Amino acid sequence: MNYCSQCGETVTVKVPAGDYVLRHVCDACGIIHYQNPKIVVGCIPEWEDRILLCKRAIEPRYGLWTLPAGFMENGETVQQGAARETLEEANARVQVGALYALFNLPHINQVYMLFRSRLLDLDFGPGAESLETELLDQSQIPWDKIAFPVIHESLSLYFQDRANGDFPLRTGDIQRLAGPGRRYEVCMRDTAEPTS
Amino acid sequence: MNYCSQCGETVTVKVPAGDYVLRHVCDACGIIHYQNPKIVVGCIPEWEDRILLCKRAIEPRYGLWTLPAGFMENGETVQQGAARETLEEANARVQVGALYALFNLPHINQVYMLFRSRLLDLDFGPGAESLETELLDQSQIPWDKIAFPVIHESLSLYFQDRANGDFPLRTGDIQRLAGPGRRYEVCMRDTAEPTS
Numbered sequence: 001m002n003y004c005s006q007c008g009e010t011v012t013v014k015v016p017a018g019d020y021v022l023r024h025v026c027d028a029c030g031i032i033h034y035q036n037p038k039i040v041v042g043c044i045p046e047w048e049d050r051i052l053l054c055k056r057a058i059e060p061r062y063g064l065w066t067l068p069a070g071f072m073e074n075g076e077t078v079q080q081g082a083a084r085e086t087l088e089e090a091n092a093r094v095q096v097g098a099l100y101a102l103f104n105l106p107h108i109n110q111v112y113m114l115f116r117s118r119l120l121d122l123d124f125g126p127g128a129e130s131l132e133t134e135l136l137d138q139s140q141i142p143w144d145k146i147a148f149p150v151i152h153e154s155l156s157l158y159f160q161d162r163a164n165g166d167f168p169l170r171t172g173d174i175q176r177l178a179g180p181g182r183r184y185e186v187c188m189r190d191t192a193e194p195t196s
Numbered sequence: 197m198n199y200c201s202q203c204g205e206t207v208t209v210k211v212p213a214g215d216y217v218l219r220h221v222c223d224a225c226g227i228i229h230y231q232n233p234k235i236v237v238g239c240i241p242e243w244e245d246r247i248l249l250c251k252r253a254i255e256p257r258y259g260l261w262t263l264p265a266g267f268m269e270n271g272e273t274v275q276q277g278a279a280r281e282t283l284e285e286a287n288a289r290v291q292v293g294a295l296y297a298l299f300n301l302p303h304i305n306q307v308y309m310l311f312r313s314r315l316l317d318l319d320f321g322p323g324a325e326s327l328e329t330e331l332l333d334q335s336q337i338p339w340d341k342i343a344f345p346v347i348h349e350s351l352s353l354y355f356q357d358r359a360n361g362d363f364p365l366r367t368g369d370i371q372r373l374a375g376p377g378r379r380y381e382v383c384m385r386d387t388a389e390p391t392s
Contacts, residue, residue, distance in 0.1 A: 054295035
């Protein structure tokens with residue numbers, strides 16, 4: 001951010017009075033331009049024992065597999081956003097169910113929210129951002145070709161929980177490790193009651 | 197938004213190619229300025245059978261009571277944000293527990309996430325944005341002086357669930373109704389499994 005979106009003058013990065021975080025502050029009109037994390041919403045679309053995955057037709061991670069998910073838009077609910085992304089990426093209609101995975105990705109200022117969802121029919125197919133869409137059972141998941149660590153982790157937990165017949169809300173943090181290569185640390189939170 | 201924060205030229209509101217939503221697009225450099233919902237994170241700080249509320253020292257809703265909560269910042273997790281807001285508004289240290297309430301407020305582009313939390317000690321007191329902080333039991337909650345519908349609804353559900361000894365994740369939408377006055381519609385979601 002170089003210029004004030006309100007008045008067009010230059011901005012300076014500084015800590016405003018009464019604050020403790022560096023912000024972009026307009027040199028002319030004084031407005032503070034806050035920047036906040038974005039929500040990524042998506043579905044785990046279920047059909048009997050299979051789930052629907054999409055092969056990405058866009059960067060980043062072109063050609064790798066993911067769940068239908070994307071940035072939540074203004075004016076919608078998290079559930080509406082998850083359904084919209086599933087329609088856009090897989091032309092699939094779902095009934096959005098319970099929140100299953102809530103992941104913090106603080107290194108890129110994102111919060112992922114993935115919902116278990118019931119696929120309403122089999123009339124799906126790749127949207128503009130997908131090369132392929134496939135209903136896959138557990139043995140068919142391309143574990144070494146999953147686009148993002150948050151999706152890999154969520155799918156891995158999902159099949160573990162399905163084997164137990166119970167889907168608690170899974171919450172954790174995924175951090176990219178410093179240094180070369182794509183290396184991540186996954187830290188799950190204890191799901192016990194806070195007072196126990 | 198009137199000017200491009202990247203290059204300082206004017207922006208036009210239009211639907212970019214391949215999109216279907218009105219966006220602010222720079223007339224000079226062409227960059228698309230996306231706007232997305234913000235996350236509000238907060239705690240229900242518990243001490244035995246009481247919870248900690250704050251009396252607001254700022255607008256909106258000056259002088260009314262609320263849970264410690266505020267906008268999530270870049271670089272933090274939702275749980276860290278909830279703990280930070282509790283420290284800022286009530287000088288209180290908490291161990292953040294399970295997500296309890298997830299509310300969509302699409303009319304103001306906000307998603308609320310409130311966590312049950314264990315108050316770690318009784319050394320709390322009003323921060324800069326609070327007039328008072330009080331540990332209150334159910335009979336002491338000032339129901340007609342709660343600052344926001346989302347907090348009123350969350351507290352109401354909380355005490356119902358506590359009576360049942362079970363705290364499922366509560367999810368719903370709160371919409372402001374058209375017309376004069378502050379009137380809201382609360383719509384809770386069924387917490388049943390998506391396939392049932």
